[in-house]
Amino acid sequence: MNKIKTIIRKEWAEVFKNRMVIFTVAFLPLLMTAIPLVIIFSTGAITSDASTLTNLDAEMPTELTDAMCPEGLNGADCFQVFLVSQFMMMFMIIPVAIPVTIAAYSIVGEKTTRSLEPLLATPITTIELLIGKCLSAAIPAVLATYAAFGLFALGSWILVSDKILLTALLDARWLIAIFIVGPLLAVMAVTFALMVSSRVSDPRVAEQVSMVIIVPVLAGFFGQMAGLFVLNKTVISWVAVVMLALDAGLIYLATNVFQREQILTRWK
Amino acid sequence: MIHTETLTKRFKEVLAVDNLSLDIREGEVFGFLGPNGAGKTTTVRMLTSLIGPTAGTATVAGFAIGRQDTDIRRTVGVLTETPGMYDNLSAEVNLRIFADLYEVNDAAGQVEKYLKMLGLYDRRLDTAGTFSKGMKQKLAIARALLHEPKIIFLDEPTAALDPEAAHLVRDFIAELKKEGRTIFLCTHNLDEADRLCDRIGVFKSRLLVLDTPANLRASIFGRKVVFHLRAADDRLAQAVRSLNFVREVKVVENKLLVNLEDPEAHNPEIVRVLVGVGAEVQFVGELRHSLEDVYLQLVKAA
Numbered sequence: 064m065n066k067i068k069t070i071i072r073k074e075w076a077e078v079f080k081n082r083m084v085i086f087t088v089a090f091l092p093l094l095m096t097a098i099p100l101v102i103i104f105s106t107g108a109i110t111s112d113a114s115t116l117t118n119l120d121a122e123m124p125t126e127l128t129d130a131m132c133p134e135g136l137n138g139a140d141c142f143q144v145f146l147v148s149q150f151m152m153m154f155m156i157i158p159v160a161i162p163v164t165i166a167a168y169s170i171v172g173e174k175t176t177r178s179l180e181p182l183l184a185t186p187i188t189t190i191e192l193l194i195g196k197c198l199s200a201a202i203p204a205v206l207a208t209y210a211a212f213g214l215f216a217l218g219s220w221i222l223v224s225d226k227i228l229l230t231a232l233l234d235a236r237w238l239i240a241i242f243i244v245g246p247l248l249a250v251m252a253v254t255f256a257l258m259v260s261s262r263v264s265d266p267r268v269a270e271q272v273s274m275v276i277i278v279p280v281l282a283g284f285f286g287q288m289a290g291l292f293v294l295n296k297t298v299i300s301w302v303a304v305v306m307l308a309l310d311a312g313l314i315y316l317a318t319n320v321f322q323r324e325q326i327l328t329r330w331k
Numbered sequence: 332m333i334h335t336e337t338l339t340k341r342f343k344e345v346l347a348v349d350n351l352s353l354d355i356r357e358g359e360v361f362g363f364l365g366p367n368g369a370g371k372t373t374t375v376r377m378l379t380s381l382i383g384p385t386a387g388t389a390t391v392a393g394f395a396i397g398r399q400d401t402d403i404r405r406t407v408g409v410l411t412e413t414p415g416m417y418d419n420l421s422a423e424v425n426l427r428i429f430a431d432l433y434e435v436n437d438a439a440g441q442v443e444k445y446l447k448m449l450g451l452y453d454r455r456l457d458t459a460g461t462f463s464k465g466m467k468q469k470l471a472i473a474r475a476l477l478h479e480p481k482i483i484f485l486d487e488p489t490a491a492l493d494p495e496a497a498h499l500v501r502d503f504i505a506e507l508k509k510e511g512r513t514i515f516l517c518t519h520n521l522d523e524a525d526r527l528c529d530r531i532g533v534f535k536s537r538l539l540v541l542d543t544p545a546n547l548r549a550s551i552f553g554r555k556v557v558f559h560l561r562a563a564d565d566r567l568a569q570a571v572r573s574l575n576f577v578r579e580v581k582v583v584e585n586k587l588l589v590n591l592e593d594p595e596a597h598n599p600e601i602v603r604v605l606v607g608v609g610a611e612v613q614f615v616g617e618l619r620h621s622l623e624d625v626y627l628q629l630v631k632a633a
Contacts, residue, residue, distance in 0.1 A: 066431070177414075178415040180413075
C-alpha cells in the first residue's frame with residue numbers, strides 16, 4: 064500500500080508541475096458545468112410563457128416524461144429537465160478525458176525519459192505499479208467530476224426556485240451517473256490508456272490512440288440526442304453493471320499487457 | 332554472492348548471453364568487460380530480475396532469479412546505463428521516492444546522508460533537470476545505495492563523465508569496496524577496471540576469460556622484464572637465452588626484453604650472468620601490458 068501511495072505522490076508531483084495539465088483538469092469540468100447551467104438560465108424564461116407551456120405539454124413523448132418528470136411538473140419544466148439531462152452524458156466526458164491525458168503519458172513518458180528501468184528495478188510489483196499509476200490518473204478526474212457536479216447542483220439551486228423542478232433536475236439518474244458510472248468510466252479510460260502507453264513508443268501516439276476511449280461516451284451523447292434511447296434509472300444502472308464487468312476485464316488485460324521484459328527490451 | 336550456471340538469454344534469433352557460468356564472491360569487485368552489444372546490460376538485467384533468462388539458473392544473495400525476483404530487487408542496488416531521473420522533481424524528492432519504494436526505515440536520513448556524501452546536498456532542492464551529466468550520475472548512484480544494498484550493479488558508471496567527475500565516481504566505488512560490498516561493474520574503461528576490480532570477466536555473448544587483471548596479463552603476454560644496459564647486443568642476449576628458465580629474449584635499443592615465468596626468482600640470476608659477460612646493468616623493471624592490450628587481444632580472438 065505504501066508503494067502505491069509513493070507512486071501516486073510521484074505521479075502527482077510530476078504531472079501537476081505541468082500547467083497545461085492543471086488547465087485541462089480545471090477547464091473541462093468548468094465548461095461542462097457552465098453549459099447545462101446556461102440552458103437552465105436561458106430556458107427559465109420559457110416557463111413563464113403560458114402559450115409555450117401548453118404546446119410543450121402536448122409535444123413531450125410520454126416515455127420521456129415518465130423517465131424524467133415527476134408528477135406536478137408542467138410541460139415547460141419537464142422540457143427543461145429533458146434538455147439538461149442531455150448534458151448528463153457530457154458530464155461523463157470529464158472522468159474519461161482528464162485521466163486519459165495523464166495515464167497515456169505515464170508509461171511511455173517514463174520510457175522516453177529512461178526512468179522506467181530504475182523504477183522497475185525497485186521491489187515494486189507490477190500490480191502495485193499499475194494501481195498507483197491508475198489511481199493517480201483516476202482520482203483527479205473523479206474529484207473534478209464531483210466538483211463539477213457540486214457546482215452544477217449549486218448553480219441549479221440558485222437558478223431554480225421550484226423545488227419539484229430542482230429535484231427533477233438533480234434526480235437519482237444524475238447521482239448514479241456521477242457517483243457510480245463516473246468513477247467506473249475513469250477506471251476504464253485509465254486502464255485503456257495505460258495499456259496503450261505500455262505498447263507504444265511515442266507519447267503523442269499514446270495520447271491520440273487513448274483518446275479513442277471517448278468515442279463510446281460521445282456515441283451515447285449523440286444517440287440520446289437522436290432519441291435512440293432514454294437515459295432513465297434502469298438504463299444507467301445497467302450501464303454501471305456493464306462498466307463494472309468491463310473494468311474488471313480491462314484491469315486483467317492491462318496487467319497482462321504490462322510485460323516488464325518486453326517494455327525494457329523492445330524499447331529503443 | 333552471485334552464482335550463475337549456464338545462464339542464457341536469446342532474443343528471437345539473437346543469442347545475447349550464451350551459457351554464462353560464474354561465481355562472484357562476497358566483497359569482490361567484479362569487472363564485466365565487453366564491446367557494445369556484447370550482452371553486458373542483458374546480463375545485469377537478468378541478475379537484477381528485470382528480465383528472465385531463456386535457460387540456465389542464477390542466484391543473487393541466495394535468491395533465485397525467476398522465483399524470488401522481488402527479494403532480489405529488494406537486496407541489490409542498480410545503477411542503470413542512463414541515470415533516468417525525474418527531471419521535473421528536485422534531487423531530494425527523486426531520492427525520497429526511491430527510498431520509500433525500497434521501504435528504507437529512515438528515508439529522510441538516508442537521503443541526506445547520500446546527498447552529502449556525493450556532494451549534492453547544497454543542490455538538493457534544485458530539479459534534477461538542471462543538473463549536469465556528472466551530477467545526475469552521482470544522484471543515480473545515491474539512488475542505487477539508499478537501501479544499503481550488499482550487492483551493487485554499476486552499468487557504465489563513468490560513461491560520458493568528464494575526467495573530474497569520473498575520478499570522483501571511481502573514488503566513491505573504491506569507498507564502497509572498502510565497506511565490503513560486492514560490486515558488479517560493467518565498464519568500457521579498462522584503466523578503471525584495472526584499478527578497481529579484483530577479477531575481470533571479458534565477455535562477448537559468452538565469457539571469454541575470467542581472472543585477476545595481473546593473471547590475465549601474464550596468461551596472454553607472459554611476464555616481461557626490461558634490463559636497461561649501457562649497451563645491449565646479441566652477445567648479451569645469447570648469454571641470457573642460454574639460461575633454461577628464460578622463454579624469450581629481444582634486444583630493443585639498449586634494452587633486453589626478457590620473457591620470464593617468475594621474475595622475482597630469476598632476475599638475480601640474469602643480472603649475475605649479464606654482469607659476468609661484461610654488461611653494465613643500469614636498472615631492471617617489469618614491462619606492464621595495459622589491460623587494454625589484454626582486452627583487445629581477447630576480443631579480437633573471439
